[in-house]
């Protein structure tokens with residue numbers, strides 16, 4: 001797609017501004033009703049999906065260029081997809097999330113990617129990770145000493161795909177994840193020197209070529225792997241694999257770690273031994289939740305019926321956000337003895353982003369930090385002791401908000417309740 | 423054209439650098455392309471002018487200073503809040519846009535049933551907070567993403583709650599108002615320092631001046647705070663919803679009922695409406711789902727209440743005999759919600775409803791009696807949180823054949839108007855073919871039973887120039903038709919001179935021609951005098967409708 005192909009969609013946005021709010025049926029208070037961090041923080045219309053449709057139309061008409069303040073606006077999108085869910089409460093023929101990504105690609109096409117993005121792309125190409133400064137040679141260090149199946153040579157039940165955060169920054173947690181799965185009798189495979197970054201953030205930032213190169217390389221390797229499914233503990237990787245890789249032809253089933261753990265708990269293959277007397281609240285990672293819906297292939301075209309009703313032939317898949325991973329992490333938490341789960345106001349498909357989405361930690365750190373603070377305030381309002389989530393990016397960004405509230409992930413609590421130590 | 427550097431620097435000084443911008447990306451995103459938005463009041467196939475700057479004030483004092491600066495330099499200004507109305511965008515080249523969204527504070531006075539709010543406390547927020555106090559607010563048919571303040575002071579403000587709670591302007595209990603010359607006026611009891619309990623004094627009333635007939639349209643200064651009357655809400659402090667997006671539904675509390683009433687004729691409809699009003703049995707009432715059109719509504723209701731369905735399912739649903747039967751049943755329909763304050767109250771209202779239905783030969787739609795349907799109807803009407811379904815077909819709609827009149831007059835004309843629209847639908851492909859009747863609107867007003875606020879929806883595709891131009895032809899034709907048939911002003915008629923090629927709002931000369939000889943001429947003359955007195959520099963556009971008292975058509 002190119003931005004020009006979005007012209008009709010841009011003109012069909014009706015400026016209702018629903019994209020600035022969580023679905024209205026879900027509003028529980030005035031305080032936590034907004035859904036778009038960029039809009040809420042910067043306030044100008046341009047930051048909303050509505051504004052982005054307008055500025056997109058200006059790009060198509062050559063009235064704006066993807067540079068300067070326009071570029072800043074475009075790149076401030078956290079690619080969290082909250083606008084998409086809100087828009088689709090009433091509209092069946094707009095795709096604000098995809099449009100926002102296309103805008104980011106326009107910036108890149110115009111040669112205006114930011115230095116930090118270039119560095120990340122270089123790192124991805126050379127060291128197979130977007131974490132600048134990390135080396136490919138160290139990538140599998142976390143796995144040393146674990147009796148992992150070498151998926152390069154042997155078949156396994158699951159191929160463990162840790163993602164860069166777990167591989168480099170949370171190695172202990174990655175080890176625990178594997179041990180817990182093994183304890184439940186799962187044969188866990190790993191690719192060692194062939195394990196690499198998913199490239200998902202490149203996609204979220206509009207660096208599509210870099211993303212597709214990384215994805216194609218991974219897909220080619222996985223074709224030779226004999227595994228029942230691929231399992232990742234990372235929300236970002238999950239979206240990349242489940243939705244975007246599938247679009248590029250990847251066929252193996254993909255599970256988030258919480259989905260597998262939930263299944264193992266329900267099958268009685270994992271039994272908790274320790275009580276954890278804590279009240280927790282669960283933060284839905286955007287890329288695991290509303291953006292975690294599986295890819296559905298479609299090859300069709302627009303068709304108007306009854307003169308001016310815009311529809312599709314054949315019927316087009318509709319990503320509403322409701323079929324993401326929401327229940328598995330919650331069911332796990334509820335299964336841990338002693339834990340009380342209390343919900344925040346914005347949850348599930350209308351959850352509020354942690355601030356790390358869309359590469360904004362690097363591209364717009366000010367917005368990213370503010371967003372995390374905002375989310376932690378909502379978490380604190382529940383009265384919970386701990387915020388729990390299921391994506392290492394969320395853990396990192398929310399912890400750095402220094403709210404005074406503990407931030408952890410589901411896996412950590414599972415290990416604690418299983419008394420799974422080092 | 424860039425703003426005078428002095429002016430820009432002063433704006434920065436007033437609101438802080440962060441909250442003023444003249445970057446093209448911000449200016450361009452404060453333009454209304456009216457084919458995409460509140461089209462029925464605005465210019466048509468072009469965008470509104472580019473503002474000179476966008477300013478986001480944070481307080482009444484900042485607003486005052488900005489307005490004074492504009493007067494000093496004779497620069498136009500336009501305040502807008504939630505941007506549903508084209509009237510909220512600047513109308514000429516030499517103007518700045520005020521986006522009021524930083525002013526979003528609110529408070530609720532439970533004992534006195536009052537909410538005090540700044541502009542960007544939107545209806546959804548106020549209602550969620552009010553419900554915690556057993557109260558609710560009137561929400562315009564435009565839905566809860568709009569600002570209550572804007573609908574109260576700035577624009578129309580009628581919707582499903584009108585029958586029990588009044589239009590937004592009926593509920594105004596005072597306002598803090600920065601006049602167009604920069605003076606701050608506090609209306610009603612607020613002005614005498616005695617709080618917000620009354621919009622009519624002690625001290626100034628001036629409620630009618632603030633709003634005028636239709637609303638000040640951003641032409642008469644900037645409203646920075648209002649108080650609005652709240653109404654009893656006999657439901658839970660939060661109305662939980664269930665179901666998957668987008669088909670959320672709200673469990674109907676035991677003391678509520680939600681029905682779609684089907685009338686055998688328009689005459690029965692009119693008699694039913696007046697009886698509903700006279701007996702005070704309705705909490706929410708709107709002819710709502712007919713916005714999808716007479717032929718399509720049952721199928722569309724099935725689509726929007728089922729998360730797995732979409733517009734591509736429309737054709738097969740239309741061929742389904744069961745859906746066809748259900749659709750025919752609700753040809754002349756309306757949606758209502760009844761709320762019982764007590765068990766006895768509910769029983770009485772139910773009995774009264776049944777008696778009225780028997781009397782006029784109406785019945786409850788069977789299709790709409792299932793749990794899912796009543797739950798959806800309640801969720802829809804209570805906050806109008808799905809209001810953008812207006813635009814569901816292709817993104818744009820126009821409203822025409824609008825009337826705010828006696829239901830018995832409406833009843834006589836309905837089928838004639840339906841036939842006219844259907845003829846255009848059948849003969850052309852400009853707008854969606856929905857069966858002619860797409861009339862929607864509120865059910866009588868709190869201040870006067872027997873009147874409706876009705877309009878017909880025309881669904882067109884703003885990205886398709888053929889559709890845009892054809893719709894425009896129809897919109898230009900209907901006011902002439904209405905005039906020939908003795909109707910008052912139509913939304914379309916008000917619009918047609920506004921829809922000039924340059925897409926700007928209209929001039930005084932155009933207003934004069936438009937309003938001379940209409941039933942509301944005196945009101946327009948009165949508004950002319952008010953505007954001359956209060957906004958002598960005309961710094962706000964021309965949406966506040968005026969007729970020059972000295973105008974004579976032969977002078978043209």
Ligand SMILES: Cc1cc2nc3c(=O)[nH]c(=O)nc-3n(C[C@H](O)[C@H](O)[C@H](O)COP(=O)(O)OP(=O)(O)OC[C@H]3O[C@@H](n4cnc5c(N)ncnc54)[C@H](O)[C@@H]3O)c2cc1C
Nearest residue numbers: 503504505506507563568569572576578579580639640645
């Ligand atoms: C699809 C659609 C459906 C609609 N349905 C209905 C309906 O059922 N009933 C109904 O009554 N109306 C309806 N309208 C019109 C509607 O009333 C207005 O669009 C809405 O109530 C007010 O819009 P808003 O709250 O977004 O305010 P805005 O668009 O922000 O403003 C509305 C007007 O008020 C002025 N204004 C805003 N804030 C201030 C302020 N602080 N001080 C001074 N002036 C201000 C603006 O300049 C503008 O002229 C509909 C409009 C659309 C597009």
